[in-house]
Amino acid sequence: MSREIEMAVSRRALLRGGFTVTAMGVLGTSTAPLAFGEVGARAVDRPRIHTCSEWGARPPNGTITVENHKPTYIVVHHTAGGNSSDTSLAHAYQISRGIQNFHMDGRGWIDSGQQLTNSRGGHITEGRHRSVEILDGGTRHVQGANVGNHNSEVIGIENEGLYSTVDVPVALWNSLVQLVAYIAQSYGISPDMIRGHRDFNATECPGQVLYERLPELIAAVRAALGTSPASPAAPLRSWPLLKPGEQSDKVLAAQHLLRARGVAVKADGVFGDATFAAVARLAAENGVAYEPCYASRSADESGFVGVTTWPLLVRTVRAGDTGEAAQAARVLMSARGERFATVDTPTWQRLLA
Template sequence: MGVLGASTAPIAVGAVDAKAVERPRIHTCTEWGARPPNGTITVLNRKPTYIVVHHTAGGNSSDLSLAHAYQISRSIQNFHVDGRGWVDSGQQLTNSRGGHVTEGRHRSVEILDGGTRHVQGANVGNHNSEVIGIENEGLYSTVDVTPQLWTSLVRLVAYIAQSYGISPDMIRGHRDFNATECPGQVLYQRLPELISAVRAMLGTAPVSPAGARLSWPLLKPGEQSDKVLAAQHLLRARGVDLRADGVFGDATFAAVARLATENGVAYEPCYASRTADESGYLGVTTWPLLVRTVQAGDSGEAAKAARVLMSARGQRFATVDTPTWQRLLA
């Protein structure tokens, strides 16, 4: 289920007895032995709008030491510079399973502490000028984060929010912007808890009612559901020769990947330390290409998709527009 939308409109902080959050210990690039950047670090003369949570999708190591955190940071930088050709690490900050925070892209700590400008990273496709990203070591699709990582994440996000004046309501997961598994289903489902914890540290009140925002769901290979069946009908409505069986198999993956490519949708894999093909995942960037308004008397594949979803929820078929599609798919 999508729990957080990807609205581009900033939300003002609703301060109530605002508290000063002490800056957490952040180990700089110099401390962990980073390579010099392979080019110029871009510093934007504006604040980021969103704080984005990622996972590295690497191993869930039992080594909680600072030395291990340094090694993870070096590994990510090497992969991003040598494997992807980026100027430096893509994320601004990294949080280890031991709760050790390290600087990712050079100058990120210096600029964060200033609170008025933003080091542009490379961690959210088509939105890097808007976001400050935190890579959390590990893979959280089916398991939870360590207590150390969680405590560190809350404190770090609270400090970022305070430094930039960002409302906790603007905390997002990577999948709220790109069709990716990141930050893993388990960690993604804890984002409302993270928002509440950061809000408590800052002493701020909610800006909008809980659960008021919805995002598009993420569908990936192996899933079998009414949502997959609806997606297949919607693909068929676009002329794709695809069997509508409710199973997200290779043909559905390939069809979504083609849809994304043909429409210029950025493919931004979530993995910080290894590659994975998520190009055919159906998510926030690709659902809007599929849905269309259907009327109560319509027939055809798009209407079949709407009927599948409404029937599964015990609803009678009626007009379905984009907001209704989002509610049906939530």
């Protein structure tokens, strides 16, 4: 049976990103089992990854930490920089040097924060030193600096560009699928453990468009590996992201919840400067890690309401309660045509989904 027929169940997802499947198979043809405990695994080829020495990286100014365990999650980022039309390898090298310079000189980090970088031309480069060497070993991973409070458990891929309103180029998508499939195979990570940066920190990264394609990426990686769905892990995508300029019942609820904490912010359902400043103060006062779309000098996201800030805002309210938190719950339940009742954290998550 041809590989085209064998992979037909996931072909629609692959073709949307322009991923090309030939009779020989872009990702390899062997049928060696993987370490997923999943049915039908096949081996994928290691993509071409250009090392730090190839793109002219500066030496790190500190010791590279190598975690003595595998990463739990594969995290997708975008650089939040320009969507360049230059798809050359030379440009990919330039992007890698620019990111490293910014991270070392602008952030004060010892090296590039991400383990791997994927250009709009589909060229993959090593980010932090030793990342490729350790990845190929399949038992440990280099600690990066790309997901606040979670760097010991993630391996991050920085995708060149800004994907808030536009889609990723075909070449970038193809290389992302191949790279993620190889990482998943090398570490025995289920594709269900692919995440976006915003699943851990209150940031728009990897951009709304690319973030919405993560289920498609999971399906494409599964098709490449030849695996069937396993029991999915508990999803991290449990809180919405709110940012300046939005007008909604969710924004109004967030404002009421801020007021419940004694913050003097107007409850008008409009995410303006005052709401942004209030959220930023709340996050800072509670030690919430702020990790922006960090590979470029992107806009300040410290006042976004997301996965790290909603838990600071919500509280249990019960039928008959008054006050700002109860009003927030009523706003959300009214929008859904529901009668006000007890609202605990799981209920808040459901109402805000």
